[in-house]
Structures are given as C-alpha cells and as structure tokens.
Amino acid sequence: MTHPLRLPAFRLLFCARTSSALGDAVVPAALALAVLRATGSTGALALVLACAMVPRLLLLPLGGVVADRFDARRVAVVTDLVRCAAQLVVGVELLGAGPSLAHVAVASAIGGAASAFAIPTASPLVAGTVDADGRQRANALMSTTSNASRLAGPALAGLLIWAAGPGWAFVLDALSFAVSALLLSVIRVRHVPVPKRSILADLTYGWREVRARDWYWTSLVGHGVWNGAAAVLMTLGPAVAVDRLGGEAVWVLTLQGGAIGLLAGSLLAARVRPRRPVLVANLGLAMYAAPLLLLAVAAPAPAVIGAYCLALTALGFLNPVWETVVQGQFPPQVLARVSSYDWLLSLGAMPVGYAVAPVAAQAWGAAAPLTGAAVLVALACAGTAAVPGVRRLTWPATPAPQPATPVTAAG
Known part of the structure; x- marks a missing residue:
C-alpha cells in the first residue's frame, strides 16, 4: 500500500491544511486578548464570537450541498480566499490605533459564513485524492497535523502577541489561508457529478442518506451529546480548577494534557484498525464521563489531568477512524452533505x-451540571452499542458504496 504522502495530490492537500490549521490555532487567544484590550468588555468578545458561530451553523447544510454539487477543491479555494480577506481585515483593524468593533464583527461573520462552506469539503478532498486502502492513514495524518497545531498554536499566539501585538496573529492567519488556496488550486481531485435538483431536494436527499443508516444517525446523537458535555466542562472546569484543585496552573496543565491526548489518539489511529471501528470509537468517547465526574467531586488534580488526557485520546482516535468509515460507507456524491x-x-x-x-x-452548584453531563455522555455514547448497525459495522468493502435512496434528477 502506497503511503498517502507519496501521492502528489494528497501531499499538497496535507501541506495546505497544515498551513491553515496552524493559522487557525493562533487566532482564539489573539482574538480574546485583542477584543478585551480594545473594549475591556467580555460582552463585546461574546458578540464577535457569536458573529462567527451563527452564520456557520445556519449555512452548514447549504455548504454541504454546494460542496457536493460543485468540485470540492474549487469550493475550498474560494472559501480560503474569502477567509484570507476576512482575517486580513481584522488584522489591519487591530494594527490600527482605534480598531472598530463593528468592522471586526462583520469580518468575523464573513469568515464564519465562509467556514460553513469550507468544512464540508474536508472529507471529499481526502476521498478524492486517496484510494480506500490508504484513507485511514491519510485521515490520521490530517488529524495529527490539526491536533499538533492546537498544541503549538497558543504558544505561537503568545509569542506573536508579546513581540508584535495580536493584529499580526490575524495577518499570519490570513497568510496561512492564502498559502492553502495556492496549494489547493493546483491539486486534481476526483469529483462525481451530482444530478441537477433544487437546493431543497439536495438537502432532503442528504438527510435521507443519513436516516437510512442507523449506525450513522445514532452515533451523531452521541457525538452531539459529547460536544454539549465538552461545553459544560469548558465552562465550569476552569472555576473548579482554580477554586478547589490548586489554581490556574492546574487548568493549564489539564488543557495541555488534553492536547497531548488528542495528538496521541491521532497517531494511534494510524496504526490500530479495530474490527468494529464505530463501536470501539463510540465506547472510547464514553470515557469523557470520567473527567466530568472527577471535576464534580473535586478529585486530586493529577487524576483530573490524567482522565482528561485519556478522554481526549479517545477523541483523537475517533476522528480519523470515523472519517474513514464515513468515506467508505457513503457514495462520494453525497459525502459533503452527510x-x-x-x-x-x-x-x-x-x-x-x-x-x-x-x-x-x-x-445547584457546579457538581450538578458536571454530573448530569457525565451521565448523559456515558449513556449516549456507550448506548450506541445497543444499535444493530453499530455492532455489525466493519470496515468498508472495496467496491464503491451505493446510495440508500434512488438518485434522480427530479426533486
């Protein structure tokens, strides 16, 4: 089997995504400090974050339709250029004497909208550049570089902010998107044409493909609960760590342990191929209940840090395994929508x-929501083992998967 990095198209894709991932990893810390420096208001920071998040959520399904209907590579190039311009606007604003919150918010909204069209292109790009037998390793490589960027990003952001100010972090992010667009523009990606239908028909067709596979939609419910529980931990964890576990350093070490776990899980996914991939990966996600419960009872800091590291290792393992299974189980013409x-x-x-x-x-105190989130994530993720499709699903066969619903030109 040829290593994915020996394939010219995937090598360029890998370099493109490494560039944009590193730029993106720098921005969160820079954005928080920049907005707080300019306004002194956490409300202003929340507004800017909401301006990026809301368009992304509203436009994601449409982004999937566009990525399936048109060449995913072209969509990715356009969105990289749009995000480059948006981040450059923010950078220039922050480098000026009096940055405008309105300009930053609008640029963040444009960047968030562009990301809604960019996110669904990730899986089709890998599937279109790597054959089925090399996709798990390819997905693991993509996940590894993303997680390594998360690990290095805050340190790089701190260095940039200390040396030149937060505005240069956004200029760097803009440059990373420009490099990504340049690399993607010369890649050749396999694309399966989609029959012409209305946008509503395309959305409905994608949803039918999701509903037709019990292993997929039940796992999505578990993954959604996991993300909700992660938000609970990220909201209440810092206060518990500072007030009851020993201070800010404990929370920093917890986050760093999680970043190391993510990276380790991605590396593990490149080497381990369980016979029941979705079942094993979902059961691993259920381990996220451990750090939630340990925070709820204010367990010793080493136990919390270790549990969080293991829980994020499971997430790092799931991501590339999940992408590989999805790329093999769904036909390529519907991959972006699902x-x-x-x-x-x-x-x-x-x-x-x-x-x-x-x-x-x-x-009710922090212990109640932390415990509730732990119970929910354990039930939702481990509960997928009761689904026949999850228990029976093995690695995809070599032949291309067929649509679960007939492909027609009519809506």
Missing part, C-alpha cells in the same frame, strides 16, 4: 452546553 449534518449537530450542541452550564451551576 458531513455537514454531522458538523451541524456537533457544533449546534456546544452553545446549548455553554448556555445551560452557568445557569445550572448558579442554581
């Missing part, structure tokens, strides 16, 4: 967790 529904449910669950966690903690 991926967009996956992202929609996952991203949509996080604001729910962010909203519920502080309200519940104020009413």
Whole structure:
C-alpha cells in the first residue's frame, strides 16, 4: 500500500491544511486578548464570537450541498480566499490605533459564513485524492497535523502577541489561508457529478442518506451529546480548577494534557484498525464521563489531568477512524452533505452546553451540571452499542458504496 504522502495530490492537500490549521490555532487567544484590550468588555468578545458561530451553523447544510454539487477543491479555494480577506481585515483593524468593533464583527461573520462552506469539503478532498486502502492513514495524518497545531498554536499566539501585538496573529492567519488556496488550486481531485435538483431536494436527499443508516444517525446523537458535555466542562472546569484543585496552573496543565491526548489518539489511529471501528470509537468517547465526574467531586488534580488526557485520546482516535468509515460507507456524491449534518449537530450542541452550564451551576452548584453531563455522555455514547448497525459495522468493502435512496434528477 502506497503511503498517502507519496501521492502528489494528497501531499499538497496535507501541506495546505497544515498551513491553515496552524493559522487557525493562533487566532482564539489573539482574538480574546485583542477584543478585551480594545473594549475591556467580555460582552463585546461574546458578540464577535457569536458573529462567527451563527452564520456557520445556519449555512452548514447549504455548504454541504454546494460542496457536493460543485468540485470540492474549487469550493475550498474560494472559501480560503474569502477567509484570507476576512482575517486580513481584522488584522489591519487591530494594527490600527482605534480598531472598530463593528468592522471586526462583520469580518468575523464573513469568515464564519465562509467556514460553513469550507468544512464540508474536508472529507471529499481526502476521498478524492486517496484510494480506500490508504484513507485511514491519510485521515490520521490530517488529524495529527490539526491536533499538533492546537498544541503549538497558543504558544505561537503568545509569542506573536508579546513581540508584535495580536493584529499580526490575524495577518499570519490570513497568510496561512492564502498559502492553502495556492496549494489547493493546483491539486486534481476526483469529483462525481451530482444530478441537477433544487437546493431543497439536495438537502432532503442528504438527510435521507443519513436516516437510512442507523449506525450513522445514532452515533451523531452521541457525538452531539459529547460536544454539549465538552461545553459544560469548558465552562465550569476552569472555576473548579482554580477554586478547589490548586489554581490556574492546574487548568493549564489539564488543557495541555488534553492536547497531548488528542495528538496521541491521532497517531494511534494510524496504526490500530479495530474490527468494529464505530463501536470501539463510540465506547472510547464514553470515557469523557470520567473527567466530568472527577471535576464534580473535586478529585486530586493529577487524576483530573490524567482522565482528561485519556478522554481526549479517545477523541483523537475517533476522528480519523470515523472519517474513514464515513468515506467508505457513503457514495462520494453525497459525502459533503452527510458531513455537514454531522458538523451541524456537533457544533449546534456546544452553545446549548455553554448556555445551560452557568445557569445550572448558579442554581445547584457546579457538581450538578458536571454530573448530569457525565451521565448523559456515558449513556449516549456507550448506548450506541445497543444499535444493530453499530455492532455489525466493519470496515468498508472495496467496491464503491451505493446510495440508500434512488438518485434522480427530479426533486
């Protein structure tokens, strides 16, 4: 089997995504500090974050339709250029003497809208450049570089902010998208034409493909609950760590342990191929209940850090395995749409967790929502083992999968 990095098209794709991933990893810390420096208001920061998140959620299904209907490579190039321009606007604003919050918010909204069209292209791009027998390793490589960027991003952001200010972090991100667009523009990607239908018919067809596979939609429910629980932990975890576990350093070490776990899980996914991939991966996600429960009872810091590292290792393992299974089980002409529904449910669950966690903690204390989230994530992820499709699903056969619903030109 040829290593994916020996394939010219995938090698360029890998370099493109590495560039944009590193730029993206720098932005969160830079954005928070920049907005707080400019306004001194956490409300202003929340507004800017919402401006990026809301368009992304609203447009994700449409992004899946566009990526399936048109060449995913072309869509990715256009969205990279749009995001390059948006980040450059933010960078120039922050480099000026008096940055405008309105300009930053609008640029963030445009970038968020572009990302809704960019996210569904990820899976078709890998499937279109790597044959089935090399996709697990290819997906693991993509996940590894993404997780390594998350690990290095905050340190690089801190260095840039200390040396030149947060505006240059956004200029770097803009440059990373420009490099990504340039590399993607010369790649040749296999594309299966989609019959011409209305947008509503395309959305409905993609949803039927999702519903036709019990292993897929039940796993999406589990993954959505996981993301909601992660939002609860990220909201309440810092306060528990600071007040009861030893201070800010404990929370920093917890996050770094999680980043190391993500990277380790991605590396593991390149070498381990369980016979029942979705079942094993979903059971691994259920381990996220452990750090939630340990935070709820204010367990010793080493136990919390270790549990969080293991839980994120399971996530790092799931991501490339899940992508490989999905790429093999769904026909290529519907891949972006089903991926967009996956992202929609996952991203949509996080604001729910962010909203519920502080309200519940104020009413009953932090232990209650943390424990509740632990129970929900354990039941939702481990509960998929009761689904026949999850238990029976093995690695895809070599022949291309067929649509679960007939492909017609009519809506």
